[in-house]
Amino acid sequence: MTSRMELLSSLAVENLTKMVLLVVDGLGGLPGPKGLTELESARTPHLDELAARGETGLLEMMGPGVTVGSGPGHLALFGYGPDCPVGRGVIEALGVEAPVAPGDVCARGNLCRIGEREIVVDRRAGRISTERSRRVLERLQREMGPIDGVSVALHPAEDHRFVAVFSGPDLDFRLSDADPQKEGRAFRECRPLVPQASFTASVVNAFLARTREILDGDPEVSGCLLRGFSTRPDLPTLEELYKTRSAALAAYPMYRGLARLVGMEVLEAGPRPKDLFHAVQAYWDDYDFFFIHVKTPHLRGEDGDFAGKVRALEAFDEDLPILVDLQPTVLAVTGDHSTPSLLRGHSWHPVPLLFFSPYGRPDDVISFGERVCARGGLGRMDASGLMGLMLAHALRLMKYGA
Amino acid sequence: MTSRMELLSSLAVENLTKMVLLVVDGLGGLPGPKGLTELESARTPHLDELAARGETGLLEMMGPGVTVGSGPGHLALFGYGPDCPVGRGVIEALGVEAPVAPGDVCARGNLCRIGEREIVVDRRAGRISTERSRRVLERLQREMGPIDGVSVALHPAEDHRFVAVFSGPDLDFRLSDADPQKEGRAFRECRPLVPQASFTASVVNAFLARTREILDGDPEVSGCLLRGFSTRPDLPTLEELYKTRSAALAAYPMYRGLARLVGMEVLEAGPRPKDLFHAVQAYWDDYDFFFIHVKTPHLRGEDGDFAGKVRALEAFDEDLPILVDLQPTVLAVTGDHSTPSLLRGHSWHPVPLLFFSPYGRPDDVISFGERVCARGGLGRMDASGLMGLMLAHALRLMKYGA
Numbered sequence: 077m078t079s080r081m082e083l084l085s086s087l088a089v090e091n092l093t094k095m096v097l098l099v100v101d102g103l104g105g106l107p108g109p110k111g112l113t114e115l116e117s118a119r120t121p122h123l124d125e126l127a128a129r130g131e132t133g134l135l136e137m138m139g140p141g142v143t144v145g146s147g148p149g150h151l152a153l154f155g156y157g158p159d160c161p162v163g164r165g166v167i168e169a170l171g172v173e174a175p176v177a178p179g180d181v182c183a184r185g186n187l188c189r190i191g192e193r194e195i196v197v198d199r200r201a202g203r204i205s206t207e208r209s210r211r212v213l214e215r216l217q218r219e220m221g222p223i224d225g226v227s228v229a230l231h232p233a234e235d236h237r238f239v240a241v242f243s244g245p246d247l248d249f250r251l252s253d254a255d256p257q258k259e260g261r262a263f264r265e266c267r268p269l270v271p272q273a274s275f276t277a278s279v280v281n282a283f284l285a286r287t288r289e290i291l292d293g294d295p296e297v298s299g300c301l302l303r304g305f306s307t308r309p310d311l312p313t314l315e316e317l318y319k320t321r322s323a324a325l326a327a328y329p330m331y332r333g334l335a336r337l338v339g340m341e342v343l344e345a346g347p348r349p350k351d352l353f354h355a356v357q358a359y360w361d362d363y364d365f366f367f368i369h370v371k372t373p374h375l376r377g378e379d380g381d382f383a384g385k386v387r388a389l390e391a392f393d394e395d396l397p398i399l400v401d402l403q404p405t406v407l408a409v410t411g412d413h414s415t416p417s418l419l420r421g422h423s424w425h426p427v428p429l430l431f432f433s434p435y436g437r438p439d440d441v442i443s444f445g446e447r448v449c450a451r452g453g454l455g456r457m458d459a460s461g462l463m464g465l466m467l468a469h470a471l472r473l474m475k476y477g478a
Numbered sequence: 479m480t481s482r483m484e485l486l487s488s489l490a491v492e493n494l495t496k497m498v499l500l501v502v503d504g505l506g507g508l509p510g511p512k513g514l515t516e517l518e519s520a521r522t523p524h525l526d527e528l529a530a531r532g533e534t535g536l537l538e539m540m541g542p543g544v545t546v547g548s549g550p551g552h553l554a555l556f557g558y559g560p561d562c563p564v565g566r567g568v569i570e571a572l573g574v575e576a577p578v579a580p581g582d583v584c585a586r587g588n589l590c591r592i593g594e595r596e597i598v599v600d601r602r603a604g605r606i607s608t609e610r611s612r613r614v615l616e617r618l619q620r621e622m623g624p625i626d627g628v629s630v631a632l633h634p635a636e637d638h639r640f641v642a643v644f645s646g647p648d649l650d651f652r653l654s655d656a657d658p659q660k661e662g663r664a665f666r667e668c669r670p671l672v673p674q675a676s677f678t679a680s681v682v683n684a685f686l687a688r689t690r691e692i693l694d695g696d697p698e699v700s701g702c703l704l705r706g707f708s709t710r711p712d713l714p715t716l717e718e719l720y721k722t723r724s725a726a727l728a729a730y731p732m733y734r735g736l737a738r739l740v741g742m743e744v745l746e747a748g749p750r751p752k753d754l755f756h757a758v759q760a761y762w763d764d765y766d767f768f769f770i771h772v773k774t775p776h777l778r779g780e781d782g783d784f785a786g787k788v789r790a791l792e793a794f795d796e797d798l799p800i801l802v803d804l805q806p807t808v809l810a811v812t813g814d815h816s817t818p819s820l821l822r823g824h825s826w827h828p829v830p831l832l833f834f835s836p837y838g839r840p841d842d843v844i845s846f847g848e849r850v851c852a853r854g855g856l857g858r859m860d861a862s863g864l865m866g867l868m869l870a871h872a873l874r875l876m877k878y879g880a
């Protein structure tokens with residue numbers, strides 16, 4: 077826990093206000109052919125109206141130049157700064173809804189092909205299909221059995237990717253990657269980074285060896301690589317920290333998992349923005365903090381589909397009044413990272429923030445876009461500062477010191 | 479001492495420049511009925527002229543969303559960041575001009591009424607008058623006597639409030655509050671938070687018990703509550719840090735106390751801005767750093783009196799030429815926190831900063847207000863960075879590194 081979280085926590089009080097954090101995945105972008113970004117190009121009258129009535133700014137997710145994944149991006153928005161890291165293995169496990177108990181060690185895995193002299197000739201086993209990968213993992217799961225009292229659960233992800241969860245007593249995640257990172261290099265076992273992890277290293281390496289025995293003879297897939305060993309972090313929940321009853325509306329497993337990690341109740345709803353917003357409406361009286369995750373703009377950005385991202389933003393704007401009509405005390409609209417179509421992936425660019433509350437100083441920004449937000453009244457702030465700002469505007473923080 | 483203070487201190491040199499820090503208590507506000515804040519509404523030609531010639535920005539007192547009290551607010555402006563906390567008991571003691579020697583333990587007190595089964599039925603003893611409260615405290619002081627070699631001094635504050643200062647050897651302030659915080663709960667003694675504080679806890683609890691014996695039979699006031707146990711912090715003075723001879727002009731005890739805490743000389747002057755400014759004029763040759771505290775805008779904000787706060791700002795602007803005509807090398811005008819009339823109290827909103835020196839880069843802001851300052855050339859900065867900026871513009875900091 078950071079000292080800022082401790083400070084906010086010591087000041088937090090309960091009241092009847094409602095806070096909504098609307099995360100538009102991959103919200104930020106870069107200029108397209110006509111010089112405007114996706115968000116600047118999109119016709120978003122409802123966002124623009126909120127921008128005109130509220131305040132705007134830019135969020136730095138993890139300092140200048142750092143491109144964050146969805147895990148650290150969301151955790152920052154929830155107020156858990158870079159001092160509360162969550163391992164990649166765990167985030168990946170959340171993404172495939174793999175159960176991870178306290179003490180379990182997770183890792184991201186690749187099915188791969190290992191050739192002569194232990195050389196990893198293809199780190200992705202020819203990018204084999206999700207379906208074929210699933211069958212291979214089922215076979216491994218069937219034939220593997222526990223290793224020195226440690227059970228291993230294998231969960232397929234996309235293509236050649238999977239998640240391995242090791243469960244048993246005395247495990248320690250502090251291991252080096254069992255992955256040469258580049259093709260043409262020799263396969264490598266994991267090493268314990270601290271003496272306490274020696275037992276876990278021996279189990280993991282036995283698992284890797286056993287995998288190669290089981291797959292012996294398969295021309296395509298002859299082994300696997302593991303990286304990002306990590307364990308479920310023991311984060312204080314939002315309720316413990318700030319006395320808020322929090323709920324998450326998110327269609328994708330990873331975001332549901334991230335929400336659970338900070339103690340949110342995950343509610344059921346369809347995947348479209350209007351489904352999510354209607355669900356908030358249905359549960360309005362039961363919680364005081366709502367996290368809503370809208371996925372499509374990121375997917376179109378990742379496809380490099382500029383027009384598609386523009387349409388996805390317009391579609392979500394159309395449904396926005398469902399949420400606005402609930403009259404939340406504080407409404408923050410932002411993203412967990414930028415996904416410019418130009419880069420076809422996550423980027424480091426700061427993310428636009430739209431902030432609405434009765435206690436703001438409305439700035440002169442009257443539309444929602446990256447460059448107008450750069451001149452907004454909230455300035456450029458660390459994403460991990462947003463939660464404190466939402467609590468303050470909901471009058472949920474006492475004064476510090478006399 | 480923070481690493482930044484150490485760095486600045488290592489670079490500080492003396493010269494003949496003059497620096498003025500003018501703190502307008504509760505300066506920042508929120509839009510009123512016409513959409514403008516108190517400061518934006520006020521006719522302040524002299525501030526506007528300074529803004530046009532100088533630079534502007536916004537100060538974050540303690541990170542986004544945190545509302546600071548006057549203690550941490552002023553300490554931040556003096557360059558003592560959140561790593562130099564000062565306990566509430568001490569700040570309160572400064573506020574009533576209670577002498578506090580190194581090692582003394584102070585606490586904020588409430589006279590209260592305790593009923594059947596030790597239940598605190600009224601934490602404020604019916605909000606008894608300051609006058610009646612003073613008589614009760616005098617009686618307690620007269621009849622109490624030392625406890626195990628520790629003397630107790632009781633200082634009346636407003637209404638039911640007072641400050642207790644425990645003086646004697648081997649005291650330790652690390653005690654839990656002797657206050658159930660809410661009415662209807664049982665009275666509670668203080669507990670030592672560390673073993674070294676056991677003796678102090680026994681003295682404080684004996685004091686609380688003795689208080690109830692003395693007041694036995696009084697239908698209104700039957701005991702007291704104590705909270706915020708703290709001791710005088712051992713802060714390095716501004717002179718030790720930056721080689722400045724500093725003076726404070728402040729009419730209210732708390733600000734005089736805060737100034738003394740960082741080693742300023744506290745000068746005598748009347749309460750009106752013009753009295754304070756004339757005093758600066760009178761002592762101009764004797765000091766090189768002047769801290770001036772103007773109180774009225776905060777009081778009107780706390781009353782929820784928008785028009786009154788506007789008038790208070792206009793009144794202080796009228797007298798400003800007295801100060802400007804002294805031609806300080808550096809003049810900073812800001813506040814220790816915002817006090818919007820809308821919220822009738824301290825708030826978390828960043829505070830406008832007006833900064834004038836011969837070595838600035840004047841921005842295009844030509845009036846003094848919250849929202850123009852948000853676009854000012856100094857941007858949004860941590861309040862604890864201001865002192866370094868003032869020293870730099872006064873050419874009092876050497877280069878760091880070759």
